[in-house]
Amino acid sequence: MTCLRLVSPARKTAHALARALCVTAVAALPLHGAAAQSGSPQKNPSTIQDTEIEALMRDYTRPILKAAGLAQQNVEVVLIADRSFNAFVADGKRIFVNTGALMDSKTPNQIIGVLAHETGHIAGGHLARMRQQVEGMQTMAIVAMLLAGAGVAAGAAAGAGRDMGSIAAAGVTAPQEMLRRSLLTYQRGEEQAADRSAVSYLNATQQSARGMIETFQRFQDDQLFISQRVDPYLLSHPMARERIAALETLAKASPYFNAKDSPALQERHDMMRAKLVGFMERPDAVARKYPLSDTSLPAQYARAISAYRYGSVNGAISQIDALIARQPNNPYFYELKGQALLESARPVESVAPLRKAVAMTNGAPLIRAMLGQALVQSGNPSYNEEALRELILATQRDPNSPGAWRSLAMAYGRKGDVANADLAAAQGYFASGEFQIGREIAARARQRFAPGTPGWLKADDLVNFKPPKSARNNR
Template sequence: MLFRPPLRTGTFKLTALVTAVALALGPIATAQAQQGKGPPVLRDTESEQLLREYTRPVLRAAGLEKQNIQIVIINESAFNAFVADGRRIFVNYGALLQSETPNQIIGVLAHETGHLAGGHLAKLHEQLAQAQTQMIIAMLLGAGAIAAGARGGAGNGLSSAGAAAISAPQSVIMRSLLSYQRQQEENADRAGVKFLTATGQSPKGMYDTFKRFTDESLFAAHGADPYLQSHPMPIDRVQALEVFAHASPYWDKKDDPALQLRHDMMRAKISGFMERQDTVYRRYPLTNTSMPARYARAITTYLHGDLRSAIAQIDGLIQLQPNNPYFYELRGQALLEGGRPVEAIAPLRRAVQLSNSAPLIEMLLGQALVASDNKAYTDEAISILRAAIARESEAPIGFTQLAMAYGRKGDYAQADLASAQAAYLRGDNKTARDLASRAKTRFAIGTPGWVKADDIVSAKPMPGEKNN
């Protein structure tokens, strides 16, 4: 199944967040949220595992280790990261691609952890609620003055005073809110450096990243009103960051070479899947024989239809690292999408084994088993997919493949239920309810399947959707 070019089926693919996010997502993401859709998300076991390892010590230092904070990769090429709901850090794939060292992206993640540790979202909501109340009071007072002016005639000046009473407080309140947000950003910078120091890591990556964006934004910020900025003015922020970052005893500490290689492999994978083929070859020319370069070229080769050459390139990578689960995953994914699902099963079994049964890779194996058209694999596919879904319940592809497996077995009640669950995760509530309603007629009343189907039928419609 192709979600959006240039992605294909497999564990590096697009899905949708079930929970829409708000605050600082910009007009496009906000529009998607209003339509009941979250921002488009990229899923990849290799990248997610590395990001978990990046954030684990930082979260521990922040006292958030037990909060189950998730790192979510957004399908956006711009460099950006943000928090929006107190339990997830969102990071654009562009930030991963543009971060040349682990320390640079770890610094960004530490900054976002500073927002979480400081409870900035909850506090900002309180400030917004307070500001809204103040604005309502100002508008009521202003409206009262306008009405009094209208009764007393234009000459008494109350109408003009009323208009001023409406507009002036709103401007003051807005400036106060923006100032509060700027202070939050400064606090997050300081907290990020504190967490990095506590974990024996350098804050230089954070400083270098913010300084780069300062240099790029100086022209855009020229003449801007510092009191109308939600973030500190770039040069002021970086100067403040430089002072306390340089004080860290780990300023000059370098990334471990093995970690740098894994980071480079992640960037190569993102480039191979997300960038045009000519861009990939400019970034990783044939003269570059490093493992990341070979990884990126193998991916873009299979994506653009040269399966034979891609498999040869992937096999060369496997020879270099015979216990790398993601090379076997890529081989299986390429064969599956190349119309050879039976051949994809063996490398995907190996990938599952080497990855300690990573659920997204299990889903890919389940897909290969279902696509093989061998009914002998049906029960195995159902078992694998159910196990994967139990640990990764927000990936629609798992439920979609499970529905196909149940359909092949003739269990149409479970097939309808799995299809309904997949539709629900995609944000298609109408289809989900229709399928769940049909599933209810196939299950005995009160059974677990009937209850799950009833939950979907009874679910509230997403924002902007009519409950048909």
């Protein structure tokens, strides 16, 4: 991966009912719930940015979003560094997908089905309606608890005796339990609606819904060990067997049910999976999944990545060069070579492959930022203007990269432009969520710019920026 970034933990709800719903959703092993073997959810899950994988996700979602009428909404796929099979939406702009879902999916169609389901939630406005339902339930819960409390008080006044404590507990919790079941029933209906929408999008794009069925069959296997112990009315999603039965009727009626992914798309999917395994698994796990006897391109890719992360850089470069020999027009092999050299303190050698990767990807911002970093770290004064150009372009397209801003600050500093160096440093701290330090440096930068100039205005904006309450609380 070219970069890892932390996502702020989800804001805690104010009401115990909402917290209970979150727990129930995890227990359900749903389409976007944690797998049983994943353990407790991370408190601070990390996101992964990678040009190659993000390009593949855009190609997967583009036709689906168009079919859903969301082509102009700039919906993006965000990758979560978590090994469980999981996907979800939290707003109308982003679909979150765990790397575990990508690594465990055998075909593009399986992930495309997941993305189509989540698109159904966005297009259907389910998040907004769910918030309305929760708000309404919270009001009803308050009223119900007050009435239950009034009944408890009346019983106490009448001298109900020693069992008053247990009666009080039942009287207060029973209304909440009824409301929770009601809300979960509503949520299960939304899940079924998203399934139906997903099939319609797949039909509109002449793709099969077979991958969705295969995914639900996976969840059905996971649910076997809890199906005898879990009340289905306490789940936020329908049981997998119910979803499979409902989907099979719709899916098999489609003329595209037997449609296959193209060989080229399957190869990109296999390369994506190999890349994730190479970066996220230990060498022994990589060797088990991609033994030396496997001479396929994905296997070579995974082993080359693992070699650079855990072995000799020279040996890794030899393996990467072999990849380049097989596919000389693959920009991500040049990116990998540049990254391996840069992270091995060989920035001068990393410049050439990174320049090639930037040119071949039409200036992908993540790769452009890495090239700028390599140019700065080379210590070659003749590279400074090129570094400034690459880093300015990279931060314009992706302003949330602390490393790119730090490298830009260094490049400005070497040029003697202290005002812009301070401004870039301040933006780097803002990108990493360190708002107080960022404001202090921005205030210093503001003093160096002439009042009213673009640099002064930007620094002034940073000085007066008030971060969201959740960001302040999570610092």
